[in-house]
Every structure is written in structure tokens, then in C-alpha cells.
Amino acid sequence: MDTEEQLNRAFLALGDPVRRAIVARLSRGAATVNELAEPFDISLQAVSKHIQVLEQAGLVSRTRDAQRRPVHLEAARLERLTAWIDTYRLAAEQRFRALDALLASTDGGAAATEEKKQ
Amino acid sequence: MDTEEQLNRAFLALGDPVRRAIVARLSRGAATVNELAEPFDISLQAVSKHIQVLEQAGLVSRTRDAQRRPVHLEAARLERLTAWIDTYRLAAEQRFRALDALLASTDGGAAATEEKKQ
DNA sequence: TCATTGATCAACCGATCTGTTGAATAAAGA
DNA sequence: TCTTTATTCAACAGATCGGTTGATCAATGA
Structure with a gap:
């Protein structure tokens, strides 16, 4: 994965208010997709997509906890x-x-x- | 002009390799549109548009010097x-x-x- | 005045982005 | 096993993005 490409994705990812709000939320600790979606007036699927964008940018990562997929901020x-x-x-x-x-x-x-x- | 909106524009503006290269160039001093366009294989008009995007994001400003429009980086x-x-x-x-x-x-x-x- | 230089405007095209709805998958729990 | 919960996949629509070309504008200089 190209570094230049990662920079691109990361800046683009932060160029959306929903994704910035998600980053802000995650700075206070990991959260599930449902938890992250709660404050927004958009569908769960839309939030899921936003998280995928953040993940592709390397800004968040995910683990597994039963059927939940907690999202974590990648401070680095x-x-x-x-x-x-x-x-x-x-x-x-x-x-x-x-x-x-x-x-x-x-x-x-x-x-x-x-x-x-x- | 909304601050949230400016944040948006600024992050989006940096989410493009051409615009990041322009920012990098401007960190070494002001430059005209023609000078900024020189390293790229795209039209002058395309570069002009990129500069407008950066300007709308507040990342650069422009002055006037005869028919030239020098572009300056806004470090703040x-x-x-x-x-x-x-x-x-x-x-x-x-x-x-x-x-x-x-x-x-x-x-x-x-x-x-x-x-x-x- | 007229040609040149520097830059923008306008219209358009194809690709990507953000959202939608409906269906599918995976794990837990009754 | 059947239902519920958590999440993703797939297909689509409309908007925005990054590029093009052709025309236009503004300032200089011959």
C-alpha cells in the first residue's frame, strides 16, 4: 500500500463531517457500529460505509467481539x-x-x- | 463562513496529490499559476481550479502583480x-x-x- | 491600437462519493 | 432449530469531482 495513497485516503476521509465525528467519538474509546451510528440521522449502512472508508485510510481498525465489530482509533x-x-x-x-x-x-x-x- | 465547513474544505483540499504538491511548493515561497502548473501534465485550467479549491478552503490566498496572480500559502x-x-x-x-x-x-x-x- | 501574456469562465464528460432500500451473513440466545 | 442482534453486501440514484476544450477577460508592451 502506497504511502502517498494512504495520505490521500486519510485526508479525504477527514473531509466529511460524519467521519470526523466518528473519529472524535473514538478518541474517547472503542465503539461498535451501532453505537457510532446512534447520533446520526442516516442509515446504519451509510455509517458502516463511512467506517470502511476510515479503515481503508488506516485511521481505524476493528476487532471482533461475538457478533459485534468494535472500531478503534489508530492514533499513529x-x-x-x-x-x-x-x-x-x-x-x-x-x-x-x-x-x-x-x-x-x-x-x-x-x-x-x-x-x-x- | 462556517468553521466546520472550512475544516471540511481544507481536509478535502489536501486529499488530492496535485493540491498537496502545490502546498509543498508554496511552502518554499509564493508562485504564479503558470509556475505552479509547470510540473504537472494537466492543463493550466485544471491547475487553476485546484488553486481555487485551496483558496476556498482558506489554505492559500492571492494578490495581484500586473497580470500575474501570485499564490501564497496560509500557514495559519x-x-x-x-x-x-x-x-x-x-x-x-x-x-x-x-x-x-x-x-x-x-x-x-x-x-x-x-x-x-x- | 493591436498582439501577447497570464489567468479565468463555461460547458461538458466520465468517475467517484454519499446516500438509499432490500437481501444476506454470522454469532448468540431461547 | 428458530429468532434476534449486529453488521455487511448489492444495486441503484443523484451530486460532486477532476479533467478536457474553446472562448473570454485583464494588463502589458510594441
């Missing part, structure tokens, strides 16, 4: 997402700070100001 | 995404650590083990 996968975002966020912020420093230093500030105001 | 919006993810990731990890502690403490470990192995 969430961390991969923040890691991806932070890579670029921090790069952008650092670049911005470097520009600030340049701006503050004596002269040569013209070009820096040009970029800064954009 | 990226931070909101990590903040959302971390809220639930940290909750899940803390719960897990609490379970570990319970497990390590003398007896009463049966129920904890039960959850832990799932």
Missing part, C-alpha cells in the same frame, strides 16, 4: 497527517521569519518588503 | 488542521496511557487487558 495514523502538514507549515513560517529578520536588518530591505506585503 | 490555516487532529490524537493516546497505568497497577487488570488487546 493521525500523527502521520500532522507530520505531513507540519513539514510545510513550519517551512513556510521559518521562511517568513527569515524575511522578517532581513527586513529588520539595515538596508537591502526593499526586495524583502516587496515579498512581505504580498 | 494549516495550523488549524493540526490542532483539530491533535485534539483527538492526544485524547486517544492519553486514554491509552491511562489504561497502561491501570494495567501495571496491582490487580483489576482483567478489564484493562480486555480493552488493550482489542
Whole structure:
């Protein structure tokens, strides 16, 4: 399973309010499909599909307990997402700070100001 | 503009490899649509649409420089995404650590083990 | 003014997504 | 065995997505 593909699936999975609510719920502990479906006004089958999407993204996993299939949050996968975002966020912020420093230093500030105001 | 809706758009926006590549590129500095389109084998119009998706998500903004429209990364919006993810990731990890502690403490470990192995 | 450059708008197409309903499967319990 | 509970599978409909091409707009520069 490609990592790029997993990133894709994970971000797409979180791009839905029902699935984000499911993730939020699971952060407080494992739950069955029925339990997860309870707050929503959609069919159980629709919720089951949402869980499959989250599972394919690696964001949740499932075990078996008799006829129940408890769903668990995979915190490690969430961390991969923040890691991806932070890579670029921090790069952008650092670049911005470097520009600030340049701006503050004596002269040569013209070009820096040009970029800064954009 | 609803915050929930913005979260949605932002996660969906990052759920596409072209848009993630654009974000990565912009973390190294602003760029025009033409510059952003250069690495891809798709039409300029397609890239323009991707940028509009990112803009609607609040992940990028644009200024004007003659007939060019430089695109800038909005690091603050990226931070909101990590903040959302971390809220639930940290909750899940803390719960897990609490379970570990319970497990390590003398007896009463049966129920904890039960959850832990799932 | 007219051609060029940079980018967007509009209409369209095929694929994927989110929901539905109805049927099927799997395990537990009477 | 028969019923109930928990969940999934299958087929479908409508909406949205990502791409295309062709036309248009806006600013520069000759």
C-alpha cells in the first residue's frame, strides 16, 4: 500500500463531517457500529460505509467481539497527517521569519518588503 | 463562513496529490499559476481550479502583480488542521496511557487487558 | 491600437462519493 | 432449530469531482 495513497485516503476521509465525528467519538474509546451510528440521522449502512472508508485510510481498525465489530482509533495514523502538514507549515513560517529578520536588518530591505506585503 | 465547513474544505483540499504538491511548493515561497502548473501534465485550467479549491478552503490566498496572480500559502490555516487532529490524537493516546497505568497497577487488570488487546 | 501574456469562465464528460432500500451473513440466545 | 442482534453486501440514484476544450477577460508592451 502506497504511502502517498494512504495520505490521500486519510485526508479525504477527514473531509466529511460524519467521519470526523466518528473519529472524535473514538478518541474517547472503542465503539461498535451501532453505537457510532446512534447520533446520526442516516442509515446504519451509510455509517458502516463511512467506517470502511476510515479503515481503508488506516485511521481505524476493528476487532471482533461475538457478533459485534468494535472500531478503534489508530492514533499513529493521525500523527502521520500532522507530520505531513507540519513539514510545510513550519517551512513556510521559518521562511517568513527569515524575511522578517532581513527586513529588520539595515538596508537591502526593499526586495524583502516587496515579498512581505504580498 | 462556517468553521466546520472550512475544516471540511481544507481536509478535502489536501486529499488530492496535485493540491498537496502545490502546498509543498508554496511552502518554499509564493508562485504564479503558470509556475505552479509547470510540473504537472494537466492543463493550466485544471491547475487553476485546484488553486481555487485551496483558496476556498482558506489554505492559500492571492494578490495581484500586473497580470500575474501570485499564490501564497496560509500557514495559519494549516495550523488549524493540526490542532483539530491533535485534539483527538492526544485524547486517544492519553486514554491509552491511562489504561497502561491501570494495567501495571496491582490487580483489576482483567478489564484493562480486555480493552488493550482489542 | 493591436498582439501577447497570464489567468479565468463555461460547458461538458466520465468517475467517484454519499446516500438509499432490500437481501444476506454470522454469532448468540431461547 | 428458530429468532434476534449486529453488521455487511448489492444495486441503484443523484451530486460532486477532476479533467478536457474553446472562448473570454485583464494588463502589458510594441
